[in-house]
Amino acid sequence: MELQAGLILLVVFMILLVLGMPIAISIAASSMATLLLVIPFDIAVFSSAQKMVGSINSFSLVAIPFFVLSGIIMNNGGIAQKLVDFAMLFAGRIPGALAITNVIGNALFGSISSSAIAASTAIGGVLVPQQVKEGYDPEYAASVNIASAPTGMVVPPSTAFIMFSTIAGGASISSLFLGGYVVGILWSLGIIAVAIFLAKKRNYPIVERDKSKSTGKVLIDSVPSLLLIVIIIGGIMSGLFTAIEASAVSVVYALVLSLFYYKTVTWKQIPGMIVQAVEMSGTIMFLLATSSMMSFAMAFTGIPQAISGAILGLTDSPFIILLLINIVLLVVGMFMDVAPAILIFTPIFLPIVTSIGIDPVHYGLFSIMNLCVGSITPPVGTGLYVGASVAKVKVESLLKPMIPFYVIILIVLFAITYFPQLIMWLPNLAG
Amino acid sequence: MKQIKKYLDKSLEWICGITLIVMVLVVMWQVIARTILNNPSTLTEEFVRFSLVWLGMLSSAYVVGKKSHLAVTLLSDSLNKKNKRILEIIVQILFVLFSIIIMIYGGSKATSLTMSQISPSLSLPMGYIYLSVPVSGVIMLIYSLMNLYGIFTNTNMETSNREMIETEEVLDKGR
Amino acid sequence: ACGATNGEIGSDEAVVLRFSYASNSQPVIDAMNKFGELVEEKSDGEVVIEYFPDGQLGGERELIELTQTGAIDFTKVSGSALESFSKDYAIFSVPYLFDSEDHFFRVMEDDTITNPIYQSTKDLGFVGLTYYDSGQRSFYMVDGPVNHPDDLKGKKVRVLQSETAIQMVELLGGSPTPMGSDEVYTSMQSNLINGAENNEFVLVTAGHGDIAKHYSYDEHTRVPDIMIMNQETLDGLTEEQQKAIYEAAEESKEYEIKVFKEAVEEEKAAAVERFGVQFNEVDKAPFQEAVQPLHDQFKNSEEYGDMYKAIRDLSDAEE
Numbered sequence: 001m002e003l004q005a006g007l008i009l010l011v012v013f014m015i016l017l018v019l020g021m022p023i024a025i026s027i028a029a030s031s032m033a034t035l036l037l038v039i040p041f042d043i044a045v046f047s048s049a050q051k052m053v054g055s056i057n058s059f060s061l062v063a064i065p066f067f068v069l070s071g072i073i074m075n076n077g078g079i080a081q082k083l084v085d086f087a088m089l090f091a092g093r094i095p096g097a098l099a100i101t102n103v104i105g106n107a108l109f110g111s112i113s114s115s116a117i118a119a120s121t122a123i124g125g126v127l128v129p130q131q132v133k134e135g136y137d138p139e140y141a142a143s144v145n146i147a148s149a150p151t152g153m154v155v156p157p158s159t160a161f162i163m164f165s166t167i168a169g170g171a172s173i174s175s176l177f178l179g180g181y182v183v184g185i186l187w188s189l190g191i192i193a194v195a196i197f198l199a200k201k202r203n204y205p206i207v208e209r210d211k212s213k214s215t216g217k218v219l220i221d222s223v224p225s226l227l228l229i230v231i232i233i234g235g236i237m238s239g240l241f242t243a244i245e246a247s248a249v250s251v252v253y254a255l256v257l258s259l260f261y262y263k264t265v266t267w268k269q270i271p272g273m274i275v276q277a278v279e280m281s282g283t284i285m286f287l288l289a290t291s292s293m294m295s296f297a298m299a300f301t302g303i304p305q306a307i308s309g310a311i312l313g314l315t316d317s318p319f320i321i322l323l324l325i326n327i328v329l330l331v332v333g334m335f336m337d338v339a340p341a342i343l344i345f346t347p348i349f350l351p352i353v354t355s356i357g358i359d360p361v362h363y364g365l366f367s368i369m370n371l372c373v374g375s376i377t378p379p380v381g382t383g384l385y386v387g388a389s390v391a392k393v394k395v396e397s398l399l400k401p402m403i404p405f406y407v408i409i410l411i412v413l414f415a416i417t418y419f420p421q422l423i424m425w426l427p428n429l430a431g
Numbered sequence: 432m433k434q435i436k437k438y439l440d441k442s443l444e445w446i447c448g449i450t451l452i453v454m455v456l457v458v459m460w461q462v463i464a465r466t467i468l469n470n471p472s473t474l475t476e477e478f479v480r481f482s483l484v485w486l487g488m489l490s491s492a493y494v495v496g497k498k499s500h501l502a503v504t505l506l507s508d509s510l511n512k513k514n515k516r517i518l519e520i521i522v523q524i525l526f527v528l529f530s531i532i533i534m535i536y537g538g539s540k541a542t543s544l545t546m547s548q549i550s551p552s553l554s555l556p557m558g559y560i561y562l563s564v565p566v567s568g569v570i571m572l573i574y575s576l577m578n579l580y581g582i583f584t585n586t587n588m589e590t591s592n593r594e595m596i597e598t599e600e601v602l603d604k605g606r
Numbered sequence: 607a608c609g610a611t612n613g614e615i616g617s618d619e620a621v622v623l624r625f626s627y628a629s630n631s632q633p634v635i636d637a638m639n640k641f642g643e644l645v646e647e648k649s650d651g652e653v654v655i656e657y658f659p660d661g662q663l664g665g666e667r668e669l670i671e672l673t674q675t676g677a678i679d680f681t682k683v684s685g686s687a688l689e690s691f692s693k694d695y696a697i698f699s700v701p702y703l704f705d706s707e708d709h710f711f712r713v714m715e716d717d718t719i720t721n722p723i724y725q726s727t728k729d730l731g732f733v734g735l736t737y738y739d740s741g742q743r744s745f746y747m748v749d750g751p752v753n754h755p756d757d758l759k760g761k762k763v764r765v766l767q768s769e770t771a772i773q774m775v776e777l778l779g780g781s782p783t784p785m786g787s788d789e790v791y792t793s794m795q796s797n798l799i800n801g802a803e804n805n806e807f808v809l810v811t812a813g814h815g816d817i818a819k820h821y822s823y824d825e826h827t828r829v830p831d832i833m834i835m836n837q838e839t840l841d842g843l844t845e846e847q848q849k850a851i852y853e854a855a856e857e858s859k860e861y862e863i864k865v866f867k868e869a870v871e872e873e874k875a876a877a878v879e880r881f882g883v884q885f886n887e888v889d890k891a892p893f894q895e896a897v898q899p900l901h902d903q904f905k906n907s908e909e910y911g912d913m914y915k916a917i918r919d920l921s922d923a924e925e
């Protein structure tokens with residue numbers, strides 16, 4: 001039964017997916033086909049409609065449209081340059097300073113916009129051409145930008161974690177957020193280390209920062225943007241509001257900041273931004289709604305147990321189980337976006353890892369980092385193509401220069417997989 | 432036809448947009464009521480959840496109108512114009528089936544089953560929440576039929592292309 | 607639902623019924639599994655039960671709906687989740703409805719009281735089979751014990767999304783703060799709330815004892831869990847099979863009450879050992895007095911008046 005159901009689910013889903021059908025529809029069709037094996041038509045369609053509502057009827061998920069909206073407002077507020085200036089204060093006279101600035105800028109910008117592509121175009125768009133002008137290799141500059149662009153997806157606020165928490169039956173969002181900061185920092189530090197090493201080896205010139213902007217001016221300009229991050233961490237740690245409520249605060253804060261402080265956004269632009277937020281969250285929520293049908297169909301036909309039984313029957317070594325899961329997710333991440341991959345694979349893998357004593361928060365942290373890596377891995381990694389076009393280089397020419405960065409990312413990924421204390425100390429500290 | 436679509440788009444944009452803003456304000460109120468007024472609100476959470484369900488369902492239908500759903504485009508990118516058109520027709524037919532079978536039929540079943548179920552804090556019939564599914568299903572059906580009409584008559588091809596570009600922008604930002 | 611499918615295939619084959627439940631503590635899971643074993647045994651293998659554990663198919667509210675439609679045949683949920691479906695179940699949320707544990711069991715074992723409640727959802731497509739003990743609910747706080755309602759003054763206490771629970775904390779002088787269970791730990795840690803109310807299993811199983819060190823036995827509510835079954839499935843079974851189901855439910859309940867008690871003791875010992883949680887007994891009189899308006903509400907209501915009276919007639923004072 002499980003085998004037959006699993007095969008139908010997988011085959012229908014893969015065929016539709018490869019044909020280029022919308023992921024939401026591929027999920028719904030394959031789930032219906034599977035459900036009809038075991039329950040009458042009327043009950044199958046009722047359950048599907050029920051799951052669509054049930055998956056969204058969750059207070060935590062309200063953070064998705066809210067963070068999407070605040071990200072859009074911030075993007076339009078023109079804060080990229082301000083964050084670049086801020087990051088330059090720190091990178092200073094280190095070899096490869098501009099590249100390091102790019103890494104820090106991507107993490108900061110991504111923390112606000114949660115978008116790898118937006119970060120690599122906004123921050124990289126400013127910094128990559130500058131690096132080329134200063135004599136850095138364009139491939140080097142592009143690689144640093146690409147390798148660090150996805151960090152913003154794990155640095156909170158992160159819709160990926162909110163989604164994971166809902167699927168994982170309420171792993172604490174606050175804990176995931178705090179762990180996400182650590183993952184983002186480790187990832188960034190890894191890229192920075194490689195960037196400095198290569199810059200030194202290649203004797204890249206040390207670039208002075210633009211002295212026309214005083215430190216004070218840079219701080220005055222950039223600190224209000226950075227405060228959003230402080231507000232979110234502060235809100236969680238001080239008990240003023242929950243991680244979810246912070247999302248509403250961030251909308252109001254972003255709006256006030258860009259309307260009245262930066263004056264980069266006008267009242268007239270706001271309806272357009274809201275519509276954009278509606279459309280983007282609609283895409284995400286449609287996917288959420290349909291993928292809950294798939295989880296239901298899988299659970300009803302016992303597919304997750306069959307898979308976990310197969311994996312656990314193969315080996316009982318936690319080391320190998322985690323290795324297998326990481327490899328599967330890396331491959332999945334190459335072809336699929338982070339959101340659907342979380343929705344589809346969490347119900348399958350989470351019971352396996354919890355049965356070998358892994359904390360759901362820990363699993364959430366490394367699995368989502370893993371899937372984010374997929375956005376910059378060929379052949380479908382969109383981040384790779386966007387990063388290449390920002391630097392005006394060919395994707396093929398990046399494959400070799402990217403290798404040291406992929407290596408460090410994989411080292412970080414495996415470190416956080418096998419040494420949870422590396423990332424769990426902050427969530428454990430706060431609960 | 433284009434005019435009707437525009438009207439439908441605008442209506443949905445207004446309804447969803449206002450819902451989103453109201454939700455932000457209600458969550459802000461929840462924080463203020465608890466921290467400043469020291470009188471935690473007991474209705475806000477359920478209200479926000481139910482609004483989110485309606486927003487989620489309506490915006491899902493809106494997304495079908497905008498053709499901005501996620502897909503793996505590895506194969507379709509390599510297709511010629513004629514095959515792309517066939518593919519696009521299949522996509523829209525699947526949306527028609529999905530909206531009729533699951534959203535309208537299944538959603539109506541869920542709505543009528545839950546009309547007598549009363550929500551704990553707002554005391555609303557749960558059927559009002561489930562009603563979002565068939566209602567959005569009807570809108571999704573209208574959109575996918577319009578999309579099909581556009582493909583067959585070629586009238587909409589230009590808008591469709593413009594929309595494709597918009598779609599890519601949205602997806603990029605979504606990542 | 608599946609019963610019909612199998613019936614078509616042939617009468618020799620067993621009827622396979624589906625039982626799904628949300629996340630539960632191990633003793634309760636054991637009891638539910640025991641139910642399946644007993645059904646199989648008592649029906650001579652004619653009825654077999656397949657389990658979908660840990661909320662795989664949805665939360666409690668959704669599981670009830672799935673039982674309504676026959677997607678699943680059984681579930682076991684908290685009595686408070688059933689309030690949305692039948693108002694009869696709301697009576698269990700009334701604080702100090704029961705004077706003591708003994709009073710609670712006397713009422714739950716009285717068929718003249720429970721049967722009408724179990725049958726109240728028949729028109730919706732399901733009925734109650736039996737109850738499971740889920741213990742008592744008391745306040746547990748971060749800063750200090752609750753010996754008197756005054757100790758709740760100005761304290762934010764997390765409650766369930768239930769009108770009665772909210773009113774209760776208000777009447778006792780605290781600030782009710784409804785929120786999801788997954789954020790309770792962090793919210794206590796960050797002082798967003800000062801405490802919550804639940805049975806002892808939140809302390810070690812959910813880890814709340816790490817933050818909240820004071821568990822005060824004010825024992826304000828005892829809401830039973832209820833095992834429910836799809837009506838059509840039940841009607842589709844032979845008389846002997848129905849008898850097997852009812853007997854198995856009854857015996858698994860007896861088993862559950864026994865293992866639940868033991869588990870509570872284990873949980874308490876673990877809470878003391880792991881987190882140094884302090885348990886204290888409380889004089890309930892001032893609490894009972896404070897929530898009297900809620901009692902009056904139910905006593906004088908047309909809907910609940912008779913049921914309320916029947917339950918109170920079995921109270922310790924009346925013994």
Ligand code: NA
Pocket residue numbers: 110111112113114115152153154155156157158159
């Ligand atoms: Na982020």
Ligand code: NA
Pocket residue numbers: 333334335336337338374375376380381382
């Ligand atoms: Na990807």
